[in-house]
Amino acid sequence: MATNYVKYAQLIKASSNYATRMKRLSNRIFGEVAIPTNAKSMKVVKMFSARPTHSNEEVVHYYPRHVETHALMLRLREYGLFRDEHQDFKDEMKRLRELRGKVKVWRRKLDADKKD
Template sequence: MATNYAKYAQLINASTNYARRMKRLSNRIFSEVAIPTNDKSLKVVKMFSARPLHSDPVVLHYYPRHPETHALALRLRELGLFRDEHQDFKDEMRRLRELRGKVKVWRRKLQDNNKE
């Protein structure tokens, strides 16, 4: 006596309208392409079924560690071993503003601790 799975497999391989519809339903349930398509469309299906780029470790760790690199560049600049022209420009603009008396004073808003 054949099992139910064997009967189902024989039914799926049959060329009846019911068999085709059941095959499409099975493909949808198991996240496969429901209707046979060309290679160009399968490329899109594979692209959407692939792992998202923001969770792929190859993409995630592609660039160097920016905070450590930035801190290293700042330290080398302090020692005179690295020239950061943009930071030099900002420092010069700040120095010229101080000479003109246009220094911005940032005041923090003090929180009133005496609130009821």
């Protein structure tokens, strides 16, 4: 039985028309590229044979935990260990608006309904 396999392997390596056609058939059966192609086309083949990104855990859970990180940065800012220049700018604009007497009073619709 092993000798038959060796003969088949030798036949596949041969450069006859039959050998090339059998090699192509074998590649199609086992999901490989049937006809040798350039590197650019092989990149496309690898892309389509790869696992879909929506089922890949490394891609789906790539981003950090934004809510917890934001809360941590706010707490560190209160302690003076982190400087958020954008929030500093917004606070300064709010302070200057208060000095000019231009404070906006926001009333929620629910609060207005409860008073009536």
